[in-house]
Amino acid sequence: MQHALALHGITKSFGGFTALEALDFSVRPGEVHALLGENGAGKSTLMNVACGLYAPDAGWIEIDGQPTRISGARDAAARGIGMVHQHFKLVPSFSVLDNILLFNPGRPAAEIAAATRDLATRMGIPVDLARRAGTLGIAEQQRVEILKVLVAGARVIILDEPTAVLSDDEGLALMRLMRGLAEAGSAVILVTHKLHEALGFSDRITVIRAGRKIVETTPAESDPRRLTTQIVGETIVEMPAPTVAVGAPRLRFDAVSGQGDSGQKGISNVSFTVRGGEIYGIAGVAGNGQTELAQVLIGLTRASAGRIEVDGRDIAGAAADDPRRRGLAAIPVDRYRHGLAGAMSVVENFAVRGTLAGRYGSWLRFDRRRARRDAAAAIAAFDVRGVRNLSQRAALLSGGNAQKLVIAREFQGTPGAVFAHSPTRGLDVRAGAAVHDRLRAARDAGAAVLVISEDLDEILLLSDRIGVLTGGRLTAEFDAPAERAQIGAAMVHHD
Numbered sequence: 070m071q072h073a074l075a076l077h078g079i080t081k082s083f084g085g086f087t088a089l090e091a092l093d094f095s096v097r098p099g100e101v102h103a104l105l106g107e108n109g110a111g112k113s114t115l116m117n118v119a120c121g122l123y124a125p126d127a128g129w130i131e132i133d134g135q136p137t138r139i140s141g142a143r144d145a146a147a148r149g150i151g152m153v154h155q156h157f158k159l160v161p162s163f164s165v166l167d168n169i170l171l172f173n174p175g176r177p178a179a180e181i182a183a184a185t186r187d188l189a190t191r192m193g194i195p196v197d198l199a200r201r202a203g204t205l206g207i208a209e210q211q212r213v214e215i216l217k218v219l220v221a222g223a224r225v226i227i228l229d230e231p232t233a234v235l236s237d238d239e240g241l242a243l244m245r246l247m248r249g250l251a252e253a254g255s256a257v258i259l260v261t262h263k264l265h266e267a268l269g270f271s272d273r274i275t276v277i278r279a280g281r282k283i284v285e286t287t288p289a290e291s292d293p294r295r296l297t298t299q300i301v302g303e304t305i306v307e308m309p310a311p312t313v314a315v316g317a318p319r320l321r322f323d324a325v326s327g328q329g330d331s332g333q334k335g336i337s338n339v340s341f342t343v344r345g346g347e348i349y350g351i352a353g354v355a356g357n358g359q360t361e362l363a364q365v366l367i368g369l370t371r372a373s374a375g376r377i378e379v380d381g382r383d384i385a386g387a388a389a390d391d392p393r394r395r396g397l398a399a400i401p402v403d404r405y406r407h408g409l410a411g412a413m414s415v416v417e418n419f420a421v422r423g424t425l426a427g428r429y430g431s432w433l434r435f436d437r438r439r440a441r442r443d444a445a446a447a448i449a450a451f452d453v454r455g456v457r458n459l460s461q462r463a464a465l466l467s468g469g470n471a472q473k474l475v476i477a478r479e480f481q482g483t484p485g486a487v488f489a490h491s492p493t494r495g496l497d498v499r500a501g502a503a504v505h506d507r508l509r510a511a512r513d514a515g516a517a518v519l520v521i522s523e524d525l526d527e528i529l530l531l532s533d534r535i536g537v538l539t540g541g542r543l544t545a546e547f548d549a550p551a552e553r554a555q556i557g558a559a560m561v562h563h564d
């Protein structure tokens with residue numbers, strides 16, 4: 070069948086750096102084509118070429134078999150190409166409807182509202198058009214992004230790491246939605262790091278590495294091991310976890326209650342203690358208070374009751390930038406919204422933490438040389454790729470490399486407590502394994518490490534003790550080695 074979209078020999082450079090080299094990629098109507106590759110491989114860049122955001126330096130594009138030039142994102146949209154970006158682009162202060170209107174200029178509001186409702190019903194995705202986009206959860210924002218491109222008439226739908234920000238259940242629902250779109254005749258491109266998504270939900274798989282195509286295959290012809298080798302170009306060695314002596318309590322939740330910024334139920338009366346030299350994992354089905362617990366801990370919202378102690382000091386009432394939080398390193402779930410300032414440079418983003426701690430003088434008399442030296446060392450240590458210049462804007466990093474930058478910053482110095490929320494989401498296999506190693510190293514150096522993840526395997530892999538969060542309460546605790554089935558049961562059965 071004719072391709073809905075075909076990219077031929079696409080080359081794209083930024084300055085002297087070649088991000089894509091002579092790449093071919095195509096997708097047919099009715100097909101899901103998965104695009105895989107490690108952080109910085111060029112996946113988003115290729116898709117940005119496909120949706121008209123970047124003009125290629127060489128190569129050409131065909132739509133429905135016709136050679137064509139795409140002049141800008143609006144032109145791509147008019148030709149039926151819609152992209153749901155890795156980092157959502159909704160205007161937070163606008164309503165859902167206004168966001169959809171903004172993307173569909175020139176069409177009457179009533180028509181757009183009707184079309185959106187109709188699509189939402191057919192796809193089984195509920196939306197409240199009057200709601201302010203900024204108050205939506207991540208999965209809801211994503212649904213609006215998808216509706217936005219569908220209402221605009223997209224026939225080629227590009228999903229850039231759509232499940233990286235979702236829980237397992239939400240991810241599965243999205244995979245089904247995506248299959249539904251393909252069955253209805255759309256051509257779908259799925260950019261992902263999750264091998265099971267590519268193997269379970271796509272028709273074709275392309276792997277790229279360092280801007281070049283490595284292989285084009287199908288789920289039937291492939292398997293996780295082969296794909297992994299194709300993605301990273303070498304096999305991964307897993308490190309065994311060393312056992313260390315557990316020390317004194319360093320992070321303590323004492324009867325903490327609080328609400329997140331979502332206005333949802335929140336957590337109530339949560340108590341647990343994490344000792345130095347210990348990784349405490351919080352398991353739970355998404356939406357059982359994980360977000361609210363994280364927000365209260367990192368100071369995005371205030372606890373309504375209880376104490377949160379780091380090395381005996383209560384930080385429950387402290388705001389996110391309060392120096393009282395100095396002893397706590399945090400890797401938030403939404404690395405873009407709460408972790409990085411995209412318009413600021415790599416070195417500025419890196420130095421925020423050290424500056425709060427007084428390491429670089431003050432903002433007024435900022436020790437730039439020292440900050441640059443530290444940043445360069447940390448970037449090397451954490452294998453943050455794609456930094457060609459420390460003064461470049463952080464927004465230019467690939468999604469996964471931006472995360473690695475946040476992680477590198479948070480691990481500076483010797484924090485007493487480390488908090489990581491779904492720390493490997495959006496990271497490729499190698500980077501994910503490196504982050505796990507870092508968390509273990511922090512534990513081995515005596516920190517109290519708290520990990521929240523909706524991925525039970527990640528919790529089991531890392532934790533020395535496990536708490537289960539259900540309905541905003543800590544309802545069970547387990548020592549490792551714990552049985553997966555027992556924890557699973559605790560996650561669903563509670564009073």
Ligand SMILES: Nc1ncnc2c1ncn2[C@@H]1O[C@H](COP(=O)(O)OP(=O)(O)OP(=O)(O)O)[C@@H](O)[C@H]1O
Nearest residue numbers: 083088108109110111112113114455467468469470
């Ligand atoms: N506008 C830009 N200016 C400079 N460099 C860029 C720009 N956009 C992307 N790059 C660089 O091109 C490379 C490929 O980035 P890209 O975002 O395509 O990676 P990716 O495969 O999507 O990775 P990830 O899985 O981490 O999202 C990276 O080294 C990135 O820093």
Ligand SMILES: [Mg+2]
Nearest residue numbers: 113155467468
């Ligand atoms: Mg990307």
